[in-house]
Amino acid sequence: MKLKGIALLTLFYSLIAAADSPLVVTEPWIREAPPGAGVLAAYMVISNRGTDTATIGTIESPDFKRIEVHRTLVEEGVARMVPVEALQIAAAGQVALEPGGMHLMLYHPKRPLREGDSVTLELQQSDAACIRVNVPVVRMTADDTADHHHHHH
Amino acid sequence: MTTQRTPSKLRLALLFAVTTVLAVAAGYWTSGYLLKGQAGLQDLQATHFNAARALQPFELLDHTGKAFTNNELRGHWSFIFFGYTHCPDVCPTTLSVLNSVATRLREQAGQTRYIFISVDPERDTPDKLGQFVSYFNTDFIGVTGTTEAIGQLTRQLGVIAARVEDGADAENYLVDHTASILLIDPDGHFHALFSPPLKAANIVSDFTRIAEAY
Numbered sequence: 001m002k003l004k005g006i007a008l009l010t011l012f013y014s015l016i017a018a019a020d021s022p023l024v025v026t027e028p029w030i031r032e033a034p035p036g037a038g039v040l041a042a043y044m045v046i047s048n049r050g051t052d053t054a055t056i057g058t059i060e061s062p063d064f065k066r067i068e069v070h071r072t073l074v075e076e077g078v079a080r081m082v083p084v085e086a087l088q089i090a091a092a093g094q095v096a097l098e099p100g101g102m103h104l105m106l107y108h109p110k111r112p113l114r115e116g117d118s119v120t121l122e123l124q125q126s127d128a129a130c131i132r133v134n135v136p137v138v139r140m141t142a143d144d145t146a147d148h149h150h151h152h153h
Numbered sequence: 154m155t156t157q158r159t160p161s162k163l164r165l166a167l168l169f170a171v172t173t174v175l176a177v178a179a180g181y182w183t184s185g186y187l188l189k190g191q192a193g194l195q196d197l198q199a200t201h202f203n204a205a206r207a208l209q210p211f212e213l214l215d216h217t218g219k220a221f222t223n224n225e226l227r228g229h230w231s232f233i234f235f236g237y238t239h240c241p242d243v244c245p246t247t248l249s250v251l252n253s254v255a256t257r258l259r260e261q262a263g264q265t266r267y268i269f270i271s272v273d274p275e276r277d278t279p280d281k282l283g284q285f286v287s288y289f290n291t292d293f294i295g296v297t298g299t300t301e302a303i304g305q306l307t308r309q310l311g312v313i314a315a316r317v318e319d320g321a322d323a324e325n326y327l328v329d330h331t332a333s334i335l336l337i338d339p340d341g342h343f344h345a346l347f348s349p350p351l352k353a354a355n356i357v358s359d360f361t362r363i364a365e366a367y
């Protein structure tokens with residue numbers, strides 16, 4: 001219930017923030033880091049309502065020193081993360097950033113982030129507007145809850 | 154001559170065919186007999202070894218600073234995952250799955266343990282590992298040790314761990330590592346392997362059948 005509330009609230013914010021861009025971000029969340037973790041991950045669904053492929057070049061946040069787009073690959077049983085240079089969303093398509101798949105790597109948080117906090121992420125679309133997304137920090141420690149979180153696309 | 158040779162050839166061929174059928178049937182019967190205890194384990198999602206593998210002696214440290222050796226893997230089932238605390242996607246996701254497994258198997262809490270072994274001992278001190286695993290479940294055990302001791306265990310389990318340097322950010326290097334959960338039986342033998350995509354419900358149903366056949 002709580003997650004749904006946060007997701008809806010964030011959806012509202014995202015729609016306003018993206019008024020001048022064909023991109024719409026829904027269900028954004030940052031995984032609350034366990035104590036000691038210096039790197040966090042963010043997930044979201046990015047939809048492109050435009051008629052051209054959209055490319056996100058850089059992502060920045062006042063709360064992190066560096067942000068990268070990664071893809072987790074499992075090959076021959078081994079998991080590794082590879083950087084995605086440019087995140088592309090096809091016209092009328094969508095890209096899901098989700099656990100075990102594509103995600104944002106948030107390096108060097110500038111303040112401690114706990115569940116209930118929220119962070120602004122700025123997605124810079126190449127040759128277009130910057131999309132500002134308000135992302136809640138969510139504690140996720142069971143896969144059943146994660147399933148629930150992803151069921152209401 | 155030819156008319157006589159042909160029937161004898163035929164007889165030989167027949168004999169051969171009958172023997173083959175009998176041998177195959179006997180093979181089926183024997184394997185069926187041997188696999189009786191593992192009935193119904195053919196369609197598991199997990200990789201179940203027909204012969205569990207004994208582990209060579211190893212010596213690591215748990216997150217409280219106590220020795221963690223082969224002894225700690227005996228007398229109960231152990232779910233083991235290899236990872237590192239600076240891993241923001243795969244490791245928290247897998248520990249969340251294991252927490253859900255533990256919740257579903259709470260009736261058997263005495264017979265199951267959940268162990269997170271670091272493949273990054275340089276950054277993962279026992280204290281740090283303790284905080285990390287407890288965040289998911291206070292019963293989880295964090296294990297670390299020297300690079301040599303960890304390597305000695307990963308090699309015999311076929312677990313892979315490879316450090317990837319980040320030139321721009323030396324303190325935030327990544328470590329590629331095996332994404333599967335390993336199952337050790339109460340004899341301390343490597344018994345089965347759960348591979349991604351990892352779902353708590355699937356792991357629990359496979360584990361229940363494996364434990365019943367044990």
Ligand SMILES: [Cu+2]
Pocket residue numbers: 070071081103104105242
């Ligand atoms: Cu990553």
